[in-house]
Amino acid sequence: MLIKDYFQEVESRIGFFPEVVEYQVTKDARSLHIGIIEGVVVFQDDSVLHFIEFVDVKEPVEVYRYSYHYQDRDGSLIFRYDMAPHHKELKTFPHHKHLPDNQKITASKPNLTNVLDEIDDLICLKGNSL
Numbered sequence: 001m002l003i004k005d006y007f008q009e010v011e012s013r014i015g016f017f018p019e020v021v022e023y024q025v026t027k028d029a030r031s032l033h034i035g036i037i038e039g040v041v042v043f044q045d046d047s048v049l050h051f052i053e054f055v056d057v058k059e060p061v062e063v064y065r066y067s068y069h070y071q072d073r074d075g076s077l078i079f080r081y082d083m084a085p086h087h088k089e090l091k092t093f094p095h096h097k098h099l100p101d102n103q104k105i106t107a108s109k110p111n112l113t114n115v116l117d118e119i120d121d122l123i124c125l126k127g128n129s130l
Contacts, residue, residue, distance in 0.1 A: 003035040006057040010037055010112060017116050019043045019123050033058040041116075045123055046073035051112060068115040076100065078122070081110050 007027045014023050025039035038052035047070065054065040067082040080098040087096050090106045097107035110118075 001057045001059070001061070002032055003029045003055075003057055006055065006061075007035065007037055010053075013113055013116065014039070014041055017120055019045075019120055043119065043123060045126065047071065047078065047119070047123070048073075049115065049119060051115070053112070063109065063111075066109075068110065068112070070115070070119060079118075081107055081115065083109070 007025075007029075011023075011025055014020055014025070021042050021044050023039055023041040025037060028036040030036070034056045036052065036054045039050075041049040041051070043049070050067075050069040050071075052065070052067050053063060056062045056064065065083065067080065067084075069080040069082075070078045072078055077098065077100055082096070082098070083094040085094045087093060087104050090096050090104065092106040092108060095107055095109045097105050099105060
C-alpha cells in the first residue's frame with residue numbers, strides 16, 4: 001500500500017461515522033510508504049478526538065507512534081490511548097489507556113477504527129440515557 005492510499009483510507013473511515021460533524025486532517029508523506037497523519041474530529045455532542053499516527057504502510061503495516069486523545073466539550077479527558085514508554089508496570093507496555101482521575105490501564109494497540117467505534121458506543125449510550 002502507498003501512504004497516500006492509507007491517508008485516503010483514514011479520511012474515509014472518519015467520514016463513515018454519522019456522529020462526526022467535522023474534521024481536519026494534516027498529512028505528511030515522508031516516503032512512498034511512511035508518513036504522519038494527525039487530525040481533530042468533532043462529534044455531534046461537541047466531544048473531540050485528537051489523533052496522530054506515524055506509520056509505515058508497507059506490508060505489514062507498522063505503527064511507529066500513535067495517540068488517540070478523546071475529550072468532552074469542556075476539554076476534560078474521557079480517554080487516551082498511546083504508547084509513550086512511561087508505564088512499564090502495565091502488562092501491555094508500552095501500549096496503555098489513560099482514563100479520567102489519572103488512571104492508567106492495560107490496553108491492546110488500537111487503530112483509528114477501534115477508537116471511533118468506542119466513541120460511537122459512548123455517544124450512543126449517552127444518547128440512550130437522556
